[in-house]
Amino acid sequence: MTRPRQVIGNWKMNTTRTEAVELAYRIGTVAPRSAVVGVAPPFPWLAPVADVLRGGSVQLGAQTCSAYAHGAYTGEVSAGMLAEACSFVLVGHSERRTLFSETDDIVRAKLKAALGAGLNAILCVGESLDEREAGEHELVVTRQLRAALDGVPGDAGDRITIAYEPVWAIGTGRNATPDDASTMAELILTASGELGLSNPQVLYGGSVNAANAESLIAGAAIGGFLVGGASLKADDFLAIVAAADV
Numbered sequence: 368m369t370r371p372r373q374v375i376g377n378w379k380m381n382t383t384r385t386e387a388v389e390l391a392y393r394i395g396t397v398a399p400r401s402a403v404v405g406v407a408p409p410f411p412w413l414a415p416v417a418d419v420l421r422g423g424s425v426q427l428g429a430q431t432c433s434a435y436a437h438g439a440y441t442g443e444v445s446a447g448m449l450a451e452a453c454s455f456v457l458v459g460h461s462e463r464r465t466l467f468s469e470t471d472d473i474v475r476a477k478l479k480a481a482l483g484a485g486l487n488a489i490l491c492v493g494e495s496l497d498e499r500e501a502g503e504h505e506l507v508v509t510r511q512l513r514a515a516l517d518g519v520p521g522d523a524g525d526r527i528t529i530a531y532e533p534v535w536a537i538g539t540g541r542n543a544t545p546d547d548a549s550t551m552a553e554l555i556l557t558a559s560g561e562l563g564l565s566n567p568q569v570l571y572g573g574s575v576n577a578a579n580a581e582s583l584i585a586g587a588a589i590g591g592f593l594v595g596g597a598s599l600k601a602d603d604f605l606a607i608v609a610a611a612d613v
């Protein structure tokens with residue numbers, strides 16, 4: 368069954384409490400026709416943003432979760448705790464992989480923790496600039512997928528979304544071309560199908576904005592967007608939602 372398109376805003380470590388609430392309020396007024404719209408605010412703003420979004424259609428998510436269930440893990444937030452407040456969580460974002468040393472094994476453990484807690488997961492994969500220039504992008508992304516999905520039951524496919532986010536496109540203003548994004552999305556769909564995942568969906572992320580969203584979504588394999596910088600401005604984010612919500 369074809370899944371509805373998704374547009375997810377990753378606010379990263381941005382916004383004051385007041386800004387988060389205002390942004391959520393603006394986004395919460397959108398009534399998408401068919402797309403799923405979600406936002407992932409910083410941890411401390413999950414509760415106030417949940418209050419704003421309550422009763423509406425915009426989904427709430429977290430930007431990461433612990434690989435552990437509970438216990439003496441200072442500073443960590445478990446997937447079970449998040450499941451009380453959110454419906455989804457990002458796993459394996461490239462900033463987590465590169466700045467916080469998240470290995471493929473950690474990403475897999477987090478993915479399993481998220482699914483086990485009943486959360487939907489957005490698994491992020493993508494190659495670095497060096498890897499792209501060396502022609503290794505397909506290999507790298509396939510390796511990341513294999514590693515993350517190892518042991519994940521195929522019927523969890525409906526609850527897993529894969530975000531293709533080339534690292535060189537994140538926050539750089541340099542997006543992948545629609546052709547490149549679509550080619551990689553097709554590769555990811557094929558590889559995840561071969562890994563036994565039922566009904567996977569692929570988002571594109573990396574410098575998505577109001578001006579390029581329409582051409583990027585034209586790729587048949589692109590099921591929506593994971594948006595960073597442009598998700599912090601309600602008008603820009605809503606324009607991206609409009610481009611995907613057809």
Ligand code: PGA
Nearest residue numbers: 537538573574594595596
């Ligand atoms: P960007 O970030 O849209 O600012 O490039 C995307 C992401 O990191 O998810």
